[in-house]
Each structure stands twice: as structure tokens, then as C-alpha cells.
Amino acid sequence: MSEILDWRALRVFSLYRIILSGLLVTLLIMPRSGMLPTIWQPDMFGIVALLYFVFAIGSGISVGRWESNGTQFGLQVILDLVALSLLGFSSGDPTGIYATLMLVPVCFAGFWKPGAGTQLFSAVAILGMLASTLVHQLLGTQPYPLAELGALSATQLAIALVSTVVGRNMADTRRLVGKRELDLASLTELNTFIVQRMEEGVVVVDAENVIRMINPAAGQLFGVSSSAQLHQQLVELSPALATALEHWREGKPVGSELLAPLRLQITATGPGRDERAVLLLEDIQGQNTRVQREKLAALGRLTASLAHEIRNPLGAISYSAQLLAEAPDLQAQEQKLTAIILAQSKRLNRLIEEILTLSRRKTPLWLDLQLGQWMTKLRDEWRLSWPDLAERLSLSIENGGENLQVRVDPDHLRQLLTLLLDNALKHGTPEQGVACIAIRVYRAGASATPCIEVSDNGRGIDSEMEQRIYEPFFTTRHDGSGLGLYLARELCEANYCELRYSPVQTGGSCFRITFPMERPITSAIDD
Incomplete structure (x- = not known):
């Protein structure tokens, strides 16, 4: 044959x-x-x-x-x-x-x-x-x-x-x-390979709404394991998704509010809607976040270029104002105007320095740090170099934090903590009483990841502003640049850490740095 x-x-x-x-x-x-x-x-x-x-x-x-x-x-x-x-x-x-x-x-x-x-x-x-x-x-x-x-x-x-x-x-x-069977098998394997690595969620169901294929992105959207959902009813994965599919099979409009903030596209792979269907899921919020980050990255590059162009004329203005202030025949009003020029020049120069720091951020050089010892040495340095902070700062190392070892760029972590402490000094002053800033190094449990918390006893952040605190140039102070927290989050992401804000129940703000994992202790790094 x-x-x-x-x-x-x-x-x-x-x-x-x-x-x-x-x-x-x-x-x-x-x-x-x-x-x-x-x-x-x-x-x-x-x-x-x-x-x-x-x-x-x-x-x-x-x-x-x-x-x-x-x-x-x-x-x-x-x-x-x-x-x-x-x-x-x-x-x-x-x-x-x-x-x-x-x-x-x-x-x-x-x-x-x-x-x-x-x-x-x-x-x-x-x-x-x-x-x-x-x-x-x-x-x-x-x-x-x-x-x-x-x-x-x-x-x-x-x-x-x-x-x-x-x-x-x-x-x-x-x-x-x-x-043809070999070509079809190769094509099927290639399609499966592509689907499994798509950023969008893909779910394939048969005529009985049984899941025949689901990629990891779809499982992540619903917080489940994709392999465990195979051959299960779609309603077990998401009742809202099953309802939307039934509406589509019946020819009814699929309401966007059923799966918000997900966007759903359904395509039939057979001659009619009663056969196998492919459900494509997109996270609108995540997509908007990526678009926003791309816009911010482009804005950052443009701002850095403008900062370079502004720095030279700003230096000339500041130098001229200094010479003008030294003139012996200046009137009081002229001296006041000259002081305003110098003050605003310094403020603008500080803003340019922060922008250039952001644009020149170097690639992380990761080292294994023994977190408790490193933080103790850094606190001792601040006591000598940052007197305003030393009066208000307290450091606590809890739950075995002395032996925590993480992989991070020490310079990035030092800059990150400096930004958070400077933010706490500027915005963490209570209406009455003395400002207190606390740094806490700990691990929540035996299997939890290491954390550093920087908290203050100030007024906290209004709930309406929580979504905007990481936006560049957003500030509540007339003399602020609005780049501190934005740069802090960028430093965290560069080291695969997570920066989250949470209000303190007794009043104040808390910023938590969560490291991706604990490193096995090999040797103490003196840094």
C-alpha cells in the first residue's frame, strides 16, 4: 500500500x-x-x-x-x-x-x-x-x-x-x-509556541465551552494556572467570560462592562458560532500603562536634551546675577530682584541636575549584600553627612533581618533610600509635634521576600493623589521638582524590586521596597 x-x-x-x-x-x-x-x-x-x-x-x-x-x-x-x-x-x-x-x-x-x-x-x-x-x-x-x-x-x-x-x-x-500531516504538525507546534508566548491572553473553547487551550498570559489575567484549566468548563475559569461567550453565540452584543478592565475579542474557527471559538483577552489597564511608560520615556529623552540646552544659558544668567549682586551701587529693590534671580537659578539648576541624573542612570551592577549590616553602616554615614536626618531617623532590623542577603546595585539602593528619606523630610512633617522617620528592615515570614520600609509620621497622602505620586513633575510643593518618587521607582524596577506606598494607620506615609528574592548567604560584602 x-x-x-x-x-x-x-x-x-x-x-x-x-x-x-x-x-x-x-x-x-x-x-x-x-x-x-x-x-x-x-x-x-x-x-x-x-x-x-x-x-x-x-x-x-x-x-x-x-x-x-x-x-x-x-x-x-x-x-x-x-x-x-x-x-x-x-x-x-x-x-x-x-x-x-x-x-x-x-x-x-x-x-x-x-x-x-x-x-x-x-x-x-x-x-x-x-x-x-x-x-x-x-x-x-x-x-x-x-x-x-x-x-x-x-x-x-x-x-x-x-x-x-x-x-x-x-x-x-x-x-x-x-x-501534509507532518507539515500540519509542524505548523500546529509553531502556532502553539507563538500562542504560549503571546502577551495577550488566548483561550480556545469547543462547542460545549470546554477549554481546549489556554496560554500562560490568560491564566495570569485570571490568577490561575493555565495547565490546571485545560479540559475544564469555561465558567470555572470566569463566569463573566462564559456569559460573554454565550451572548456572542446567541448573536447578542457583548457588554464591555462584563470583563472590565479586559478587552475581549471572539473569533469562530468553524462555519458557525456554535463550533469552536478563540477568545482573545487584552489587559487595557496594562496596555495603557505600557503606552504611558513609553510616552514618559520619550518625554524623559526630550527633557534631558532640553536640560542640556538650558544648562549653559542658565549658567550664564546665574554668573551674571552674581556679578550684578556684587556691584556697590545697587539699590535695595535691585538687590531683592538679584536675590530672586539667584534663588530661582539655583532651583532650576537643581531640577536640571535631577533630570540629567535620571537620563544618565547607569546599568545596575548587582552584588550580594548582607542587608542588615549594610544598612547599619549606611546609617552611621548619614549621621556624619546628613545632620538634619540624623536627628529624626531610627533604624530597626527585625525578624532575622541581620542575616538577610539580597542581590542589588549598592549605589542604586543608596540613591533610592536617599530619595525616599529626602521626600520624607520635605513632606513628612506633622502639623504638631516632631517629625520622625523610621527605616525598618525585615522579612514578613519564613518564605517571604526581604523588605525595607521608610515611614514618617506626617500628614500622609490624599487618596486622590496616590495614583499620581510616581508621575514625573507632579509635586505639591512650589519648590519641588516632582522627580524624586519617579526616579525612586525607576531605580527599583532597574533592580527588579517593587516600590509600593501605603498609609500608616496612626498617620503618615510608608514606602516599602520589596526585593525579588533572598540570596543564599556566601560572604559578607563590605560596601
Whole structure:
């Protein structure tokens, strides 16, 4: 049937051989059955039929155990033709039913393995019939018409030719189908690879709303494991998503409020909406966040370029104002205006410095820090270099924080903490009492990640402003730049940390730095 060796075809033919030979033996041993005509040589017929039955059983058992089923099949077909020729000879009718049965193995050989071998098998069958007929003619038992022998021979040749042509066509078809199956399997694997790595969520359901495929992005959107949702009902993943799909199948409009803030697109893969469907899910909020970050990145590059261009004329203005302030004949009003120019120049220069710091942020150089010891040394440095902070700052290391080890850029972490402490000094002053700033190093539990909290006892942040505190240039002070918290979050993300704000229950603000994981302690890093 094809060049691919198919043992199943050989098993089918072996089963046919066993049934045929077994039927002959059964009819032979049944007394006075009348099923078989008068046999010319009953002893020879019985021996050949019994040997043929034994051979059929043995060949059936050996199917699939040879290295080459082509060789095995060829030997079996030849033995079939020889056995049928001997049965026809011993029955006294070499051109009768047994000659006709020889068409079966010849035809099967043409379908199973088309080629020159099929013509060889037909030649063996013709020679068997011819030899049996000639022997009967020589023995003078009874004459046989040559026309009948010629017709059977022509039939054998025709069967061999037709089965060979059909077998070759089937082989070509199967090779083509196999190639298409291989291409389809490769394409399916490629599509699965692409879908599994898409940022958008993809869910494929069948007509019964059973999930047939779900990528990790979809599982992350619903907070579940994608592998655990396979072959589950869609309603178990999301009732709202199942409702939206039912509305779509019924031709009803799908309300965007069902899955907010997700955007849903449904596509049918079959002829109608009742068949398999593909559900594409996009996180609008996340998409808007990415767009906003890209806009901010572009704005940052533009601002850095403007800062470079502004810095030189600003320096000239500041230097000229200083020279003007030293003039001996300045009036009081002029001195006041000169002081305003110098103050605003310093403020603008400070803003430019922060912008340039943001644009020149270097690639992190990660080191393994023993967090408790490093924070203790940094506090001692601040006591000497930052007196205003030292009066208000307290450091506590809790829950085994002395042995916490994290991987982070020490310079980035130092700059990050400086920004948070400077923000606390400016905005964390209470209406009454003394400002207090606390740094807390801890790990919430045995399996939790390390954290650093910077909290104050100020007025806190209004809930309306919480969403905007990380926006660049957003500030509540007239002399602020609005870049401190924005730069702090950028430093956190560069080190794969997370910066979150939370209000303090007793009043004030708390910024928590969460590290991605704890490092195994190897050695203390003095930094």
C-alpha cells in the first residue's frame, strides 16, 4: 500500500489465510458433509490442507517479528500460490475454485507492495495452473480446455497490473498525506509556541465551552494556572467570560462592562458560532500603562536634551546675577530682584541636575549584600553627612533581618533610600509635634521576600493623589521638582524590586521596597 511497512495489512492477510485453510481442514474431516466435491487424490489433498493450515497459523504468529515484512510477505504469497496449486491438482480440477482463489494473494500483493514482485506472483500462479493441467493431461485423467486456462492466466496478469497501478496511486496518496500531516504538525507546534508566548491572553473553547487551550498570559489575567484549566468548563475559569461567550453565540452584543478592565475579542474557527471559538483577552489597564511608560520615556529623552540646552544659558544668567549682586551701587529693590534671580537659578539648576541624573542612570551592577549590616553602616554615614536626618531617623532590623542577603546595585539602593528619606523630610512633617522617620528592615515570614520600609509620621497622602505620586513633575510643593518618587521607582524596577506606598494607620506615609528574592548567604560584602 505504501513504502511505509504496514504490519496491520499483513495481519489481515494472515487472518484470511488461517480462515481459508481452517475451513478446508474442517470440511475434510467432517464425515459425509457433502460440502466438498469428489477429490481425485484425497490423501494428498488432506496432507496439503493440513500443512497449509499449520503454515497459516505459524505465519500469523510471526507477523511483525521479522526485520523485513516485505520479505516475509513475499515468501508467504509464494507458499500460498504453491499450496493452492497443489490443492487444485489433488482435487482433480486445477482450473477450478482453487485457481480462482489464487487471484486473492496476487491482488493483495499488488495493493500492499506494488512493483515487479506482483508480476512475479502472477507468473507463479500461472505456472502452477499450467503445471497441474499438463500433469493431468499426461496422466490422461480428463482433458481440460485450453481456453479456460488462457482466460484464467489473462485474469491473473490483469489483476496483477491493475492492483499494481492502484497500489502505486494509493502509495503516492499516502506519502502525500503523510507529508501534509507532518507539515500540519509542524505548523500546529509553531502556532502553539507563538500562542504560549503571546502577551495577550488566548483561550480556545469547543462547542460545549470546554477549554481546549489556554496560554500562560490568560491564566495570569485570571490568577490561575493555565495547565490546571485545560479540559475544564469555561465558567470555572470566569463566569463573566462564559456569559460573554454565550451572548456572542446567541448573536447578542457583548457588554464591555462584563470583563472590565479586559478587552475581549471572539473569533469562530468553524462555519458557525456554535463550533469552536478563540477568545482573545487584552489587559487595557496594562496596555495603557505600557503606552504611558513609553510616552514618559520619550518625554524623559526630550527633557534631558532640553536640560542640556538650558544648562549653559542658565549658567550664564546665574554668573551674571552674581556679578550684578556684587556691584556697590545697587539699590535695595535691585538687590531683592538679584536675590530672586539667584534663588530661582539655583532651583532650576537643581531640577536640571535631577533630570540629567535620571537620563544618565547607569546599568545596575548587582552584588550580594548582607542587608542588615549594610544598612547599619549606611546609617552611621548619614549621621556624619546628613545632620538634619540624623536627628529624626531610627533604624530597626527585625525578624532575622541581620542575616538577610539580597542581590542589588549598592549605589542604586543608596540613591533610592536617599530619595525616599529626602521626600520624607520635605513632606513628612506633622502639623504638631516632631517629625520622625523610621527605616525598618525585615522579612514578613519564613518564605517571604526581604523588605525595607521608610515611614514618617506626617500628614500622609490624599487618596486622590496616590495614583499620581510616581508621575514625573507632579509635586505639591512650589519648590519641588516632582522627580524624586519617579526616579525612586525607576531605580527599583532597574533592580527588579517593587516600590509600593501605603498609609500608616496612626498617620503618615510608608514606602516599602520589596526585593525579588533572598540570596543564599556566601560572604559578607563590605560596601
